[in-house]
Amino acid sequence: MSEVGPPLGPPLGFPRCRDCTYLTGGPPRLCLECATASFDEIEPNSCPVCCQAMSFGTCWNSLCRDPQRRIARIRAIAYLSGDLQRKIWDYKYKGRTAWATIFGRLLLGWLESHEVDRPPEFIVANPSFRGTNGSGFGHTESVIRAAEREDILGALPFDVSEPRSLVKVRATRQSANGNLQEKMAAAKEHRDAIVVTDRTLFQGRRILLYDDVCTTGHQLDEVARLLLDTYGADHVEALVLARAPWKR
Helix, strand or coil, X not given: CCCCHHHHCCCCXXXXXXXXXXXXXXXXXXXXXXXXXXXXCCCCXXXXXXXXXXXXXXXXXXXXXXXXXXXXXXXXXXXXCHHHHHHHHHHXXXXXCCHHHHHHHHHHHHHHHHCCCCCCCEEEEXXXXXXXXXXCCCHHHHHHHHHHHHCCCCCCCECCCCCCCEEECCCCCCCCCCCHHHHHHHHHHHHHCEEECCHHHXXXXXXXXXXXXXXXXXXXXXXXXXXXXXXXXXXXXXEXXXXXXXXX
């Protein structure tokens, strides 16, 4: 932070981002560094597939041991807790849409810090349904759009086409408090509700799928299955703002 911070003073810290000078006057990497200082960081020895904290060297997430798993891995900026969890919920469920800009900067800052050597060839949102019984707005798509706006050099291939490359055309069941079987069934419903508007955007390419929260990862895995098996993607990984801590 020392290279950027002193002229304008220190960043205010998460979640005071909306009042911070660096929101419009500093690089996204600075926002990432500032915000993650107060986040529940992903453990260095976390699961290499889903970022879950492991117990005695074991990840209890069944997806990671599934021989039919199609998503290569799911990475996360932090664990879902504290102020990060509250602001994600405010954004998704209370209509505080200005957080799209902040989450977009965190996404871009993470990509600039971690994907330098081999960046993805296409970055697409796990689609949200915006119709009746849907979220009311495209919460994942809005973050992708915000990240693309902040990428002033145009270095990363964000999907900001209209219509988007992945469109969810109907509402599907929610499984936040469901058991594993219910989550898997809901994930397949989600996959079947997605329309791909241009298959050429995925053929033979390394895809990064963005979402805000991962719990088990089955929904992301089903979207990866769709892109790999039906639309010819070469490789699919996911990046989420927050990984929900494992509940047993």
